[in-house]
Amino acid sequence: MQAIADLIPWMRSRAEALDRTASFPDEELARLRSAGALAPRAHDALVKLLILVGQGNLSVGRILEAHVNALHLMARFGAIPDDGLLYALWVTDPPSGGLRMRVSGSRITLTGGKQFCSGAGHATGALVTAEDDNGDTRMLVLPLDIGERVSPLPAPLSGMRAAVTGAVDFDGCEAPADALLGGPGDYLREPDFSAGAWRGSAVALGGLIALVDHALLQLHESGRVDNPHTRARLGKTLIARETGRLWVHAAARIAEDPLADTSYRVSAVGLTRIAVETACLDAMRWVQRSLGLTAFRQGTAVERICRDLSAYLRQPAPDEVLTEAAAWFASHPDACIEDRSL
Template sequence: MDLHAFFEIHAPRLDTPQALGDCLRQMVQAGLDQLPMPGSGQTLERWQRLGRVASQDLGLCKLYEGHTDALATLHELGAPRPAPGSTWGLWAAEPPDARVDVHLADGQAILTGRKAWCSGAAVVSHGLLTARDEQGAVQLVAVDMHQPHISVSSHGWEAVGMRATASVEVTFDQAPATCIGRPGDYLQRPGFWHGAIGIAACWHAAASRLGSYLQQHCSQREEPHAQAHLGAVNAALYSASCVLRECARRVDENPEADAQLLARQARAHIEACAEQVIQHVGRALGAGPYCQNPHFARLSADLPVYLRQSHAERDLQALGKLVALQPDTWWPL
């Protein structure tokens, strides 16, 4: 069964964390989480399949992308294959007021502290998260979420967009875990930036789905202003798709290369394109679909929140700093 067939058969209301978790489990049981690995020669197919889920529901995509990125990370770092049927969250945010520490006790990794922004924490079976070891280095750890030493917050998530993802805090109180790779491996591996581009592919797919509503509208009636907006949407999405295809080609061509510059460029461009699409589609179609089309309304509420996985000007500054260090950058064809 492919993703298209799955969504033809399964069309649940994905408006609660439990509904997202149940759907993710069904997808895992159907083998739909077995994507080509980044850099395997089929990176574009991987991103296309992520995009198919994003165009269906961004809340589900948030959990699905995290699960499939966790599988790719475990594979890249040489961890044992996850248990059949398990579902994974990948949580790497480290705000100043929420930190998890890891220490070894008789050879067993033990977690203490709070982890923020844990999408789907209440409905996945396992978590893959960053923690700080006794030297302050970033250590990736895997943890079984079904244990008494872990509590998932039931409050603090007041979002309208991406509401069902319930990206809450998780508290670890001497929770046993398993270290994955060595300290620093999570951020230093090539796949970290491959996964960052994969998220941008989800942004692109969701924006494309919004654009399809405008294309359908313009195919049914002659409205010059709407057509002008559609022209702008087409230009933005075409350029974004070209960027993603080039990124996939370069990742497959040299999967061990440092892809930070490539990823930051792609994410900046696709974020800008998605924001253009949101503006043009809304101005062209007016209030109607926001109020009367449930899929359009949810996608329009979800996408701006999902885009904030970008850190806006902080990410642009990091990109500019990288570009400034390049020799003779003048963007030739």
């Protein structure tokens, strides 16, 4: 882990340029690969890795998170990943023309495409979902460069620009039948479908930690850190950061515990998602209030991290996630997220 920690200052020093030019972090991923960060690892090491990389650059964290999520699904459903590939996870369909598949003999023909594809044009493999002729959702593990066409989103995201999130059209592409992963509906199977979201929360927490680091530096430089109002906001910001840290570590432990109840795993991660989102939104508000207009100057780390976090925190169906988790905990009043083995 030290080799990865050593890369963080270097990643931070390059984050502004990558954001400005919306450039994919090829070099960061190459060095992370050399340091072993792209290989599978147990959850207690993985949580540290994702938080660390999020501290370096949220876009790099997002790309790594997708790769790890793809590896996780491959391990779960019995496929062997190609060690040399950087995997994307493309599961979001556009409003019309979503990805569909048809098996004919030993080949699978694809029509349609995906949107919000991080690493589009840069990832070298992808785990995608596609609807089959029965209307079931299937998973496919594809090598990329099979004739797919990448285009920018019609309106690009304002944050997470270095994650290079675009649209990918697979119309007319073919894959071998052994590209299929798992069976019909396996992608939506719990707890993996929902509980894996702790990994995104871990990366976001890394962004929050970096935001506090940069804000503190700026407050020291401006001589405003000892102002009592600033101190009060700083205290609340630190509570948000440490709250996020407690939730993320708990979520990783619960989500990856194969002996724990499936609904508990899903619900604990659901609460974590919203807790970390709230912590980040609160911290951004207090940091922006303390720094004032300086927090909005383009080219500064605080401005970029707030912009990246604002985009990255928009994850699917937050209202449903919160209310479903609330309903489960309401009907299991003794359930909690504390580590009772301690």
